[in-house]
Amino acid sequence: MAFREQRKPHVLQLLTCFLFWWWNTCVHVEATSSNILKPGDTLNATEGAKLCSEKGTYCMYFGTTYDDENLANLYIYAQKDDWAVWTANREQSVDTNSAVLALNHSGVLKIESQHGEIILHSPPQPVNNSVAMLLDTGNFVLQQLHPNGSGIAVLWESFDFPTDTLLPGMKLGVNHKTGRKWSLVSWLSKHLPTPGPFSLEWEHKTISNENEAYITLRSSDEDLTKWTLLSTGQLINRNGGDVARADLCYGYNTGGGCQTWEDLPYCRSSGDAFELKQGYANLDLDLKRHEENSSYGINDCQAICWSTCSCVAFTHLYDNETGCTFFLWNSTKGTNIASEGDKFYMLVKRNHHKKQNKWIWPIVAIGVTILVICIFLLCCRVSRKRKHALEELKTKRMGIENEDLEASSTSSCAEKLEVVLKEEHDLKVFKYASIMEATNDFSSENKLGQGGFGPVYKGILPTMQEVAVKKLSKSSRQGLVEFKNELTVISKLQHTNLVQLLGYCIHEEERILIYEYMPNKSLDCILFDCTQNHLLDWNKRFSIIEGIAQGLLYLHKYSRHRIIHRDLKASNILLDENMNPKISDFGIAKMFTQQDSESNTTRIVGTYGYMSPEYAMEGVFSTKSDVYSFGVLLFEIVSGKRNNSFYTEERQLNLVGHTWELWKEGEVLKLVDSSLNDSFSEDEVLRCVHAGLLCVEEKADDRPSISNIVSMLTNKSKLTTVPKKPAYYVRTKVLGEETSTKEFGLDSSHENSLNVCSI
Known part of the structure; x- marks a missing residue:
């Protein structure tokens, strides 16, 4: 009887359970359809699910992105x-089918x-x-409540994390x-909430209170003022009118508080401006260039087009208004401007001359006269310099390469070289x-x-970016040819293991060349340095070896042109703040098409000890020349010793020869730098030495090939x-005297790196 009474629920119990279930269900539904989320409530990324303010x-709801309906932002x-x-997750879109805004019972507010x-x-x-x-403001x-329902404290608020809009x-x-x-911070485009190129900050000069300095908007309830920073650079009032126009601050425009750029292209004139047009542009594919980087917004395209002399118009590449399409030279000729068609920005060249007073013309005449005299004197000076340069050119050795001779004749003065560089390369001047x-x-x-x-020199730009400034002296053996060569080669390269030329x-x-600054200078x-080599444990050394190999692989195989460095050595390997290697100094590098494999020259340039035998003896160089240099560099990194300094009176061996002897004797591990204190991977050391000996054959x-070397190492x-048996086995003697590092052509010894060890 008692058992049956326990199995038979009381009517009051059933009613209580039903009311409890109904209350929980109703509260959850009410929360997601009102302005409140309670602990355990969620707002789903499903159609129609909203959290609205009281009035x-x-x-608040999840909206899908413009170009992918499977991704959403809150x-x-x-x-x-x-x-x-306001956007909660502008830097990381979430999956539409599974995303929820949730408040758990521990007070954690998150998007899952x-x-x-x-x-x-x-x-x-x-x-x-x-x-x-969600308040009506x-x-x-997110706030903590007292049991009686009154507020205790605000734990978090969206007003503390503005996106692109300023509300009262x-x-x-x-x-x-x-x-x-x-x-x-503006959106990247009007379709993408990703942080864009413009930001609005208040440069405070007074303190609002002891903890804060700020400004805020005030408006009536009837007509709320809302400022929004658009992806074009406009700061607008939602109720109408512009507050500021950063999109007009380019070129020579100084209206509305704009400042002129410090470095203006020589090809732009006062009054030049981009105007939004609509119609059907010339579709000559040879006169168009695409920038497929989807992180570029429309103002990035404008800045690139403005600084590129051949660019006459631009528009976005993708439907979400990212990426760039540039129209070059006369590609806009024949363009039909109409009320329909594509929208694009066209460069309109015009000069806005204000009404001038009569006295300006005499000043102009005097100025023109002075200018003509200056030009005449300058031409005389240039003519004398050219004559002197031609006389010096005749005295140079006849073995100079044809391509260098041609470059020297066409670059007889720095002015002409600067014009060529501006037209051919998108490098900052x-x-x-x-x-x-x-x-x-x-x-x-x-x-x-x-x-x-x-x-x-170390330099600090106005943007606070640290740079390395390489100033070629007037007596430098690195002339205009090598200077142009480095600019030509490195401007076409972009890889994490190559130094960046700014x-x-x-x-x-x-x-002068301006590079990214490498705080740890060069590898050598x-x-x-016996006082610093302990900073390079084996893991860092092996990582450096892999990084150099990856940089060479890019140069030899994956860059648009095949690049042969011709001077790979420890002083030309720079180290960033994390000891990541970057190959530098492309002054004597050679660029080929991917179909070419080798070339020859009568002008031998490079550093003795790193040069392959066929290059040093016959002037033949190829990608295998760099491979030889990489092999020597491998031994130096493993041993911590220079190739040209490793010898004794009893054994006249260089580092390559010493390594070969240890290999034959099965004692390769004796090559390892003693500063590592036996803390290294034997397998990796053996693999490096084995690969290095194959490189120096x-x-x-x-x-x-360098791709095979990467495979051997990884x-x-x-x-x-x-x-x-390697090529250079013993240390060379000349006329009975031992040779030291010998330099050929323009290159210098290990002190000649971008970041030099000591003065």
């Missing part, structure tokens, strides 16, 4: 104009999807009785207590005055080192190819 002024929309005023989660707020310790609500807040109550400024800055300012007038405190080419400067007889500075055809399979 319906703003609503937006707050102003219902009146259907305009997104099958790809992971995005935390909007996570308290240091669990918080009870918290709710998230447009602010989405939002702040522009800085919180001095937390360090948080309040600023607006720095003003000499800005370089002087960046290096503190080339002060000795900024000097990094001194090489045969001239001094190297630009150049030509001022009178000065030739650390590797061959006498015949170029017997050496492996694969764990056993190497089966047996190396032969």
Whole structure:
């Protein structure tokens, strides 16, 4: 009887359970359809699921992206104009079918999807009785409630994380207590909420209170003021009118508070401007160029087109208004301007002359007269220099390469070279005055080192970017030919293991190269310094070896042109802040089509000890010449010793010969740098030495390609190819005296790197 009474539920119990289930269900549905999320509630990324403010002024929901309906962002929309005023996850879209906005019972507010989660707020310790609500101000807040329903504290609010829109109550400024800055950042395009190129900040000069400095908007309830920073650079008031126009701040325009650019293309004139046109442009594919980088917005396209003299118009490449299409030279001739068709921005050349007073003309006449006199004197000076240069050219050795001879004759003065470089390469041209300012007038405190080419200085640009300034001295053996060669080659290259050339400067007889700054200087500075080589443990050394190999692989195989470096050595390997290697100094590099495999020259340039025998003896060079140099570099990295300094009175061997002897004796591990203290991988050392001996074989055809070397270093399979006796086995003597590092052509010794070890 008692058993049956336990199995038979009481009517009151059933009613209680039903009411409890109904309350939980109703509360969840009500929460996702009202302005409140309670602990355990979610807002799903499904059609129609919204969280609206009490008066319906703003609503929050997941919206799909323009180019992919399977990806979504969580937006707050102003219902009146259907305009997104805030984005929760602008840098990381989520899966539409699984995304939810959730508030858990510990007070964590987050967006979850099958790809992971995005935390909007996570308290240091669990918080009870918290709710998230969308207010009629447009602010989405997370606050802790008292059991009686009154608010205790605001834990998080969307107003603290503005995107592209400033609403009344939002702040522009800085919180001095937390360090948080309040600023607006535009969308990449009007379809993509990804952070774009423009930002709006308040440069405060007063303090609002002891903790904050900010400005904010005020408006009446009837007509809310909303500022939005568009992807074009316009700052608009949603209720009508422009607040500011950053999109007009380019070129020579100084209206509306704009400033002129420091470095203006010589091909642009005052009054030149881009105008939005619509119609059908000329579709000559030979006169169009595409930039497929989807991180470029329309203003990036404008900046590139403005600085490229051959560009006359541009538009976006993709439907979401990213990427660029550039129209070159006369590609817009025959364009039909109409009310239909494609929209594009065309460069309109015109001069806006204000009404001039009569006294201006005499001044102009005097100025023209002075200019003519100056030009005449300049021509005389150039003529004398050219005559002197031709006389010197006749005295040079007859073995100079035809291609260098042609380059020298066409580049007889720095002015002509600068014009050619501007037309052919998209490299930044720095003003000499800005370089002087960046290096503190080339002060000795900024000097990094001194090489045969001239001094190297550290500089700081106005953008606070650190750079290395390589200033070729007037007596440098690296002339205009090699200077142009380095610019020509490196401007076509982009790889993580190649040093980045930022630009150049030509001022009178000065030739200056500006590179990214490498804080750890060159490899030889650390590797061959007994006080610093402990910084390079085996893992770092092997990583450096792999990085150099990857850089060579790109040069030999994957770049648009096949590049032969011809001077690969430790001083031309630069190290960034993380000890990642970057190949530098392309002054004597040679560029070929991918179909060419080798060439020959009568002008031998490079560094003795790293040069392959066929190049040093016969002038024949190919990708296998770089492979030989890489082999020597491998031995130096493993041993921590220079190739040309490893010998004893009893055994006149260089490092290559010493390595070969250890290989024959089965004692390869004795080659390892003693500073490593036996903390290294024996397998990796053996693999490096084995690959290095294959690289330094006498015949170029017997050496492996750089792609095979990368495979040898990265694969764990056993190497089966047996190396032969290397080319340079013993240290050379000339007339009974031992030779040191010998330089050929323009190159200098190990001190001549971009970042020199010492002065």
